[in-house]
Amino acid sequence: MGYAAARGGLNAILTAENLVRRLRDLDPSERIELDQFTGRLRLLVDRVMGESGLWAPELAAMALRQGEGDLIEAVHLLRAYKSTLGRLDTAIPVHANDIQLVRRVVPAFREPGGPQILGRSTDYTARMLTTTDRDIVDASDSTTTLDTALKTRPSNSRMSDVLRDMDLLVDRRRTDDPEPFDITRTPAKPPAPRSALLSSMARAETGALVNQWYRNILGPDGYLHEVTLGEVRHGKLPINVRHPMTGGSVNIGSFRATEVEAIEDLNGSEEDRTRFDVGYGFCFGHNERKAIAMANLDIACYRDGAKSGLEQSLLMTTDGLDSAGFLEHLKLPHYVTFRSMVERKVAVRRVADGKN
Amino acid sequence: MSREDICSSLANSDAVALETLINSLIARGTIANIEMIRPPSTGTIQMQVREPICEERFIVGDALITVAEVSVAGTLGWAMRLGGDANAAVAAAVADAHIARVGLEGVPELAELISYTQLELDRTEQREWAEIRETIIDFEELD
Known part of the structure; x- marks a missing residue:
């Protein structure tokens, strides 16, 4: 597999990147705070950390915000950041x-x-899309009587x-x-x-x-x-x-x-x-x-x-x-690769047609 | 309380409360002659898990940590905290060194913070379990 570099169009590239930043950061809605990601979108944050191989909830939230919610992009950002950090120690293995x-x-x-x-x-209940705000009942102070044995965590x-x-x-x-x-x-x-x-x-x-x-x-x-x-x-x-x-x-x-x-x-x-x-x-x-x-x-x-x-x-x-990453690289210019393919087709046709 | 227990509490304590307290102790001259031995450094720590089927270790990933080492009046102090807060890591290292030098009883404000941190960890654990235990289920088999 061969690739050839392409160059040029720097202004267009920078403007395109700026469009991403500007339309994301200057959206008229409120900026999403990091604790909203970690508190309300915890499963998304967990996936980013898992697929990045880095336990860092705040950084995962930052990556999701910067990546406009694109999970793979967030993983890319977090892994790239992680690669700039030294591994300073090894934790004691946990059983x-x-x-x-x-x-x-x-x-x-x-x-x-x-x-x-x-x-x-919610594994055992019907999951329906909630289209209106429901009253949240805080049952955290519930004083249900429980078996004494369950007052502490079981073995x-x-x-x-x-x-x-x-x-x-x-x-x-x-x-x-x-x-x-x-x-x-x-x-x-x-x-x-x-x-x-x-x-x-x-x-x-x-x-x-x-x-x-x-x-x-x-x-x-x-x-x-x-x-x-x-x-x-x-x-x-x-x-x-x-x-x-x-x-x-x-x-x-x-x-x-x-x-x-x-x-x-x-x-x-x-x-x-x-x-x-x-x-x-x-x-x-x-x-x-x-x-x-x-x-x-x-x-x-x-x-x-x-x-x-x-x-x-x-x-x-x-x-x-x-x-x-491999899939997305296909979006980059492949002009030389494809031109060589076109030239081979033309050459094969010439041979087939009896021309040199 | 062992030095490791003190360091654990300092690592888990509220960053703002810890920094504020250490700054206050420095301003009052209670803590002096601080030297940075290892400037705060943010990096990762490898996390290994021993699984229960083959009792074999594997690496699940890394965690973001910040580590610092200081000397307070000639006594070495060290801290490692989760996350990237350099100031909190330095404050914890200063606290570790100072407590190692004068003892926990010699600095009641820090003793109070450590005690409060432990209390909060216990309370959080109790609150969490109080909620979770109500979801304990006993499925019945149908004939």
């Missing part, structure tokens, strides 16, 4: 069990050990532990502790360690991941079947670092994440058919579609064992910035 749940749904099991918590959800049990206790889960727990693959420093290509796959999917474009999942359920790929969700969770996890002078752990805040366990019914001839296996999904913010697709694809990829192109698809085609 997923340290999540402080604000939502937990266990579709597989009625009594999964610990309560099911709907949290902030953090999970469905995979229940399956382990029932001896129904294949044990894939590692005894070593390999350094995780860093996809921001080295491009991940197959065959890649699972940590690269999990990182890639955690940062993938949500729609791309959902599409990969759907291709495998109803589409031509077919590497997924009989999947039941064990856990769908949303919650907060601590960010802890080492104090450089004492070496002790310091909590500097928290981040929110969505976590999913997908239970797979093993039925392969070389698999343990008396047990299940579990795929895992985990991403920044509240993004259940992404985490569900990720968990399903994690176990699909493991079972596939790099026999097909699934791993390559996940590692190399689900990044939103990569795919959108």
Whole structure:
């Protein structure tokens, strides 16, 4: 593939950019404040952070505002900004069990050990477009009498532990502790360690991941079947670092994440058919579609064992910035490329017509 | 209270309240001889998660942080806070150094801020759980 640079038209280019800025920033409506994005459009902000791979709510809000609500553009702006920053430290690895749940749904099991918590959800009610302002009832001071045991948060049990206790889960727990693959420093290509796959999917474009999942359920790929969700969770996890002078752990805040366990019914001839296996999904913010697709694809990829192109698809085609960037570059001048194609056609026709 | 617990509270404290208090302590001469060891620097911190199925670590992404190191009358102080607020990071580092030098009991205003921060974190957690626990559901299976 060859490209040739084009030049000229600088005034038109600058004027076009200025039009974007002027019509956006001088729109007669009120400027949207950052806390409106983080408070009222939290799911959008979460997607930008997840697909940028950077937990920075205010910056994600700024990027959305600058990008006029274009999610991919916001991800581009945030990743570009992130690339100008140094990585100053590594947080102490956090175990997923340290999540402080604000939502937990266990579709597989009625009594999964610990309560099911709907949290902030419209999953079980009809969603209709509200065309008028409704009165907001603040029920936050409700004093409903509750079981004493529920006055504090329940223990953090999970469905995979229940399956382990029932001896129904294949044990894939590692005894070593390999350094995780860093996809921001080295491009991940197959065959890649699972940590690269999990990182890639955690940062993938949500729609791309959902599409990969759907291709495998109803589409031509077919590497997924009989999947039941064990856990769908949303919650907060601590960010802890080492104090450089004492070496002790310091909590500097928290981040929110969505976590999913997908239970797979093993039925392969070389698999343990008396047990299940579990795929895992985990991403920044509240993004259940992404985490569900990720968990399903994690176990699909493991079972596939790099026999097909699934791993390559996940590692190399689900990044939103990569795919959108490649697609959008097609708008740039390709005059030389296309002229050479035209010349080849003309040359072929000359040969076909018996001319030189 | 350990130095790590103090640093945690300082990292989670309200930025404006912390800066105002440190500026006030400097203006009154309570805190003096401040030297910048590592100017505030905004960057990222890598975030690793250990997943529960294979007990394997992976990188979920980075978080935006600001870090600073100072010396107060010869005692080193350090702070790291989420976000890009350089002034708040310096204020927290100054507080860390000063408390390391004179002890928490030697600076009651900072002790009060730290105590208040912890109280607010607990209150937020209680408020959140009070709302969420009302959504605990017990599905019934239909025959």
